[in-house]
Amino acid sequence: xxxxxxxxxGVLPESLSPADITTIANHGLNFVRIDLNLNTALYxxxxxxxxxxxxxxxxxxxxxxxxxxxxxxxKGMWVMLIFDTTTISGIGGYWGTTNGFPKWxxxxxxxxxxxxxxxxxxxxxxxxxxxxxxNDPTAANVRxxxxxxxxxxxxxxxxxxxxxxxxYNEPQCGGGFATESLxxxxxxxxxxxxxxxxxxxxxxxxxxxxxxxxxxHVISASLAFLWYWDYNLKIDRPNVIxxxxxxxxxxxxxxxxxWRYNQPFMLSEFGGIEVGLSSRxxxxxxxxxxxxxxIAWCYLRYDRVAPSTQTWTDLQNNLKPNLTYYH
Numbered sequence: 001x002x003x004x005x006x007x008x009x010g011v012l013p014e015s016l017s018p019a020d021i022t023t024i025a026n027h028g029l030n031f032v033r034i035d036l037n038l039n040t041a042l043y044x045x046x047x048x049x050x051x052x053x054x055x056x057x058x059x060x061x062x063x064x065x066x067x068x069x070x071x072x073x074x075k076g077m078w079v080m081l082i083f084d085t086t087t088i089s090g091i092g093g094y095w096g097t098t099n100g101f102p103k104w105x106x107x108x109x110x111x112x113x114x115x116x117x118x119x120x121x122x123x124x125x126x127x128x129x130x131x132x133x134x135n136d137p138t139a140a141n142v143r144x145x146x147x148x149x150x151x152x153x154x155x156x157x158x159x160x161x162x163x164x165x166x167x168y169n170e171p172q173c174g175g176g177f178a179t180e181s182l183x184x185x186x187x188x189x190x191x192x193x194x195x196x197x198x199x200x201x202x203x204x205x206x207x208x209x210x211x212x213x214x215x216x217h218v219i220s221a222s223l224a225f226l227w228y229w230d231y232n233l234k235i236d237r238p239n240v241i242x243x244x245x246x247x248x249x250x251x252x253x254x255x256x257x258x259w260r261y262n263q264p265f266m267l268s269e270f271g272g273i274e275v276g277l278s279s280r281x282x283x284x285x286x287x288x289x290x291x292x293x294x295i296a297w298c299y300l301r302y303d304r305v306a307p308s309t310q311t312w313t314d315l316q317n318n319l320k321p322n323l324t325y326y327h
Contacts, residue, residue, distance in 0.1 A: 133188070
């Protein structure tokens with residue numbers, strides 16, 4: 001792993017501009033996470049033009065994203081691009097259903113995928129299960145489109161070294177339902193089988209990225225089972241870091257998933273003081289625990305309202321000394 005990618009400190013943007021990058025940098029942070037999905041990338045494009053292996057993009061998707069990434073480079077900041085199914089992204093807004101994939105993929109319109117899911121939590125959970133169940137051909141073309149998106153992102157940023165690719169935010173966590181809703185019921189594969197399928201598919205996705213970026217970028221893989229993280233298998237590819245999220249205080253045992261495989265670990269989502277996800281005391285403890293254990297962290301969230309003045313102060317007062325910046 002490139003050591004500079006492990007530098008501590010960052011914020012998660014849900015509405016972001018180049019000017020916001022300057023604001024974040026001025027507070028001493030060196031890392032920003034941008035949440036993206038197929039809804040934002042393909043916005044407004046005729047679905048008849050979309051195939052699993054050839055996507056037609058909303059033109060301003062690249063323009064807006066490039067402006068943010070370029071500004072971050074001028075400030076010496078790392079940018080993590082993460083596929084997030086439930087994001088409200090600053091790259092053009094929020095247009096589709098809540099699962100991050102265009103509505104036409106799931107309402108029977110797209111000729112490449114004709115299964116219809118209800119637009120509610122149960123439908124989202126079923127769609128997530130089918131997406132990750134690679135032994136079932138149901139969502140094969142949706143998976144192919146996802147990998148095509150990563151192929152295109154990797155090619156676009158193949159010569160942009162301050163970009164990190166994060167494969168999928170909170171995978172196999174569906175619609176507010178417990179993980180058990182996805183696996184091990186009604187004849188579905190068990191969680192252990194799901195973990196193996198996750199490993200296989202993520203390694204396949206990394207291979208797609210590597211075919212475009214010449215192996216030059218750090219790739220981050222989220223824990224497959226947020227509540228059963230011990231099920232996770234090693235993502236057996238070089239230059240990979242492991243991500244986890246927690247809004248309660250965690251200790252070194254939470255980091256051991258990465259460490260047990262000799263892979264770096266990052267606490268890539270925590271905090272959320274202003275939106276009630278955790279307390280200020282818990283957030284500061286999380287940062288200090290990460291710093292003491294040389295763990296990278298990314299505070300949620302920055303959206304031009306939060307963090308508050310006090311939170312900015314808390315973040316700055318608890319930054320790890322001598323942060324490494326991209327250069």
